[in-house]
Amino acid sequence: MNAESGRSKQWLLTLPSLAWLGVFFVIPCILVIVTAFRPADLQGGVGSGWTLETIHAVNNPAYLPIIWRTLWLSSITTIVCVALALPMTFQMARVGPRMRQVLLLFVVIPFLSNFLIRIFAWKSLLHPEGPLTRLLHWLHLIPEDALLLNNVGTVLLVLIYTQLPFAILPLYAAAEKFDFGLLDAARDLGAGPWRSFAKVFVPGVRRGLISAALMVFVCSLGQYMIPQMVGGASDEMLGSKIAQRVFADRNLPHASALAAGLMLAVLVPMLIVAVWHRFSRKEGAA
Amino acid sequence: MDGFLVIDHVSKSFGSLRAVDEVSLTVAQGEAFSLLGPSGCGKTTLLRMIAGFERPDGGRIIVGGRDITALPPEQRPVNTVFQNYALFPHLNVWENIAFGLRMSRRPREEIRSGVDRMLELVRLSEHARKRPAQLSGGQRQRVAIARALVNRPQVLLLDEPLAALDLKLRQHMLMELNAIHEQVGTTFIYVTHDQGEAMSLSDRIAVMNNGKVEQVDSPVNLYEKPRSSFVASFIGDANFFTGTVVEMQHEGYVRVSVEGLGSPLVLSNGTVSANQTLRLMVRPEKISLMLKRPPSGERVNAFRGIVEDIAYFGSHTRYRIVAGEHSILAQLQRSRFSGGDIDPVRGTEVWMTFHPDEGRVVMLEGEA
Numbered sequence: 236m237n238a239e240s241g242r243s244k245q246w247l248l249t250l251p252s253l254a255w256l257g258v259f260f261v262i263p264c265i266l267v268i269v270t271a272f273r274p275a276d277l278q279g280g281v282g283s284g285w286t287l288e289t290i291h292a293v294n295n296p297a298y299l300p301i302i303w304r305t306l307w308l309s310s311i312t313t314i315v316c317v318a319l320a321l322p323m324t325f326q327m328a329r330v331g332p333r334m335r336q337v338l339l340l341f342v343v344i345p346f347l348s349n350f351l352i353r354i355f356a357w358k359s360l361l362h363p364e365g366p367l368t369r370l371l372h373w374l375h376l377i378p379e380d381a382l383l384l385n386n387v388g389t390v391l392l393v394l395i396y397t398q399l400p401f402a403i404l405p406l407y408a409a410a411e412k413f414d415f416g417l418l419d420a421a422r423d424l425g426a427g428p429w430r431s432f433a434k435v436f437v438p439g440v441r442r443g444l445i446s447a448a449l450m451v452f453v454c455s456l457g458q459y460m461i462p463q464m465v466g467g468a469s470d471e472m473l474g475s476k477i478a479q480r481v482f483a484d485r486n487l488p489h490a491s492a493l494a495a496g497l498m499l500a501v502l503v504p505m506l507i508v509a510v511w512h513r514f515s516r517k518e519g520a521a
Numbered sequence: 522m523d524g525f526l527v528i529d530h531v532s533k534s535f536g537s538l539r540a541v542d543e544v545s546l547t548v549a550q551g552e553a554f555s556l557l558g559p560s561g562c563g564k565t566t567l568l569r570m571i572a573g574f575e576r577p578d579g580g581r582i583i584v585g586g587r588d589i590t591a592l593p594p595e596q597r598p599v600n601t602v603f604q605n606y607a608l609f610p611h612l613n614v615w616e617n618i619a620f621g622l623r624m625s626r627r628p629r630e631e632i633r634s635g636v637d638r639m640l641e642l643v644r645l646s647e648h649a650r651k652r653p654a655q656l657s658g659g660q661r662q663r664v665a666i667a668r669a670l671v672n673r674p675q676v677l678l679l680d681e682p683l684a685a686l687d688l689k690l691r692q693h694m695l696m697e698l699n700a701i702h703e704q705v706g707t708t709f710i711y712v713t714h715d716q717g718e719a720m721s722l723s724d725r726i727a728v729m730n731n732g733k734v735e736q737v738d739s740p741v742n743l744y745e746k747p748r749s750s751f752v753a754s755f756i757g758d759a760n761f762f763t764g765t766v767v768e769m770q771h772e773g774y775v776r777v778s779v780e781g782l783g784s785p786l787v788l789s790n791g792t793v794s795a796n797q798t799l800r801l802m803v804r805p806e807k808i809s810l811m812l813k814r815p816p817s818g819e820r821v822n823a824f825r826g827i828v829e830d831i832a833y834f835g836s837h838t839r840y841r842i843v844a845g846e847h848s849i850l851a852q853l854q855r856s857r858f859s860g861g862d863i864d865p866v867r868g869t870e871v872w873m874t875f876h877p878d879e880g881r882v883v884m885l886e887g888e889a
Contacts, residue, residue: 414607416603416605416607417607417609419574419594419601419603419607420601420603420607420608420609421609421620421624422573422574422593422594422595423572423573423594423595423599423600423601423603423669424595424600424620424621424624424668424669424672425595425596425621425624425625425672426595426620426624427593427595430624434620434624435609438609438611439610439611441611
């Protein structure tokens with residue numbers, strides 16, 4: 236088989252997934268961007284013609300603190316999730332196959348119940364009359380008037396809780412393929428357990444690390460249910476605003492403009508990572 | 522006990538399995554020493570205990586007068602060349618070799634000169650920037666050796682260093698390992714299941730079986746004077762006979778009556794007594810074949826047999842000869858067949874002879 240026909244065969248094989256991506260990802264993205272340049276009509280739909288009005292409306296300094304909050308909440312969520320997932324997956328990959336299955340099951344089990352229900356569970360757990368609040372009062376760990384709900388810390392906590400599996404799964408896939416004999420080699424060459432972990436295990440799973448970080452960061456950016464349900468009035472994220480424009484204001488172009496901005500904010504870093512990946516792979520092969 | 526590396530009554534069990542059983546060994550500074558044995562004999566466990574990856578249940582390990590039994594691997598003056606090399610895939614050759622020096626936070630200049638010197642020693646200077654995945658098997662192994670030796674270990678452990686290489690490369694690396702050992706003068710401990718490898722790499726070999734050391738000796742002595750039938754059969758081929766001592770002569774020679782064969786005169790290891798049942802061993806290449814009966818004499822062992830099978834190997838020919846219930850293997854260079862120009866064919870009656878010094882009394886298995 237020559238290289239030419241091999242390549243065309245590869246194209247044929249990837250065609251279904253390319254078609255899927257085209258229909259369900261690329262075209263909707265373009266539609267969202269296009270809608271941002273349409274006028275809103277009074278019935279909550281999209282009018283005909285073109286306008287830059289929405290872009291001017293979105294360019295509003297009131298959005299800045301929300302964008303900033305969205306970014307730092309997502310960043311901290313990413314850092315905490317990856318920092319927790321690294322040692323967890325390290326252990327998961329080292330235990331026996333049976334134990335491994337059990338641990339994996341524990342990671343996946345939360346998905347069996349509805350996302351909203353899980354957030355409601357947090358809501359009742361942290362409620363001023365809820366069991367956790369009362370227990371902490373009783374132990375004098377928090378003051379009488381402390382509120383565990385409706386603040387930005389709670390938003391962060393629930394964000395981390397919901398995103399952690401998305402960090403564990405790609406990291407676990409990488410850790411499972413990691414050759415743990417390399418850690419013996421690192422110890423043999425004078426690295427203590429911590430340095431072996433940092434200098435050999437972490438670089439060894441770096442692909443999974445990047446996937447995990449991207450996954451968590453991107454998913455966090457678009458959250459709107461969590462700030463709405465466990466956050467306070469001043470804890471909105473960009474996703475909350477988009478939802479508000481769609482459901483409350485019935486202004487689709489405005490929502491589209493915000494969504495397009497968010498989308499670009501997600502796609503640009505991903506593109507940079509992809510290019511860097513390709514570049515580093517080329518360098519490795521040179 | 523003197524010696525550079527001292528293994529003192531070291532034991533290790535995994536569950537009910539006694540992997541290493543009260544092993545004691547002494548290795549001199551600069552020696553090339555092999556732990557040889559079949560898989561599961563405990564040699565790898567012993568190596569991992571010297572490296573620090575396993576903690577012995579009992580006993581001590583001493584290097585250069587210092588008890589290292591309780592030290593973690595990173596604090597031992599010992600480095601390992603792993604069986605699959607365990608090179609770090611995210612680092613290039615240069616960085617792999619520099620890893621140990623960086624971990625011990627040596628000055629930058631010392632790291633650079635040390636790594637460059639090692640690259641020269643293993644002749645990989647022009648591959649310094651390559652990743653391990655871009656190297657051949659032999660090159661990877663040389664990186665693994667350089668990565669260990671750059672730390673100037675007092676003992677270098679090599680776990681089946683040639684097992685992953687193909688035959689041709691193996692023979693080349695054998696010479697290379699000997700050259701590197703000669704150049705650096707470090708104590709080398711090889712672990713191998715390949716007797717040929719152990720024989721050509723080491724000054725002395727410890728043959729292990731079931732967690733115990735059967736014999737520690739030079740390659741020549743292990744081959745020529747094996748003490749147990751396990752050693753005799755593990756290193757090279759051997760014919761074994763069981764017989765009874767019928768006559769004790771001076772200087773350790775004994776005459777042993779072997780049923781169905783005769784009464785050969787052999788050399789004992791000095792611990793036999795009259796009427797004792799024992800095992801004797803003759804190497805196939807120590808047996809000569811003749812078409813006619815050799816002239817009889819006091820010191821000639823000659824037995825009649827029928828050629829049953831012939832296998833020609835080029836450099837030598839192997840004959841399977843049946844004498845009574847015994848099936849005896851003899852190995853000859855073609856030109857050494859004496860007593861006629863014709864080659865024996867299957868069914869030919871031949872005479873086997875061997876010198877009394879070539880027949881040796883070995884211990885029965887399990888009587889170490």
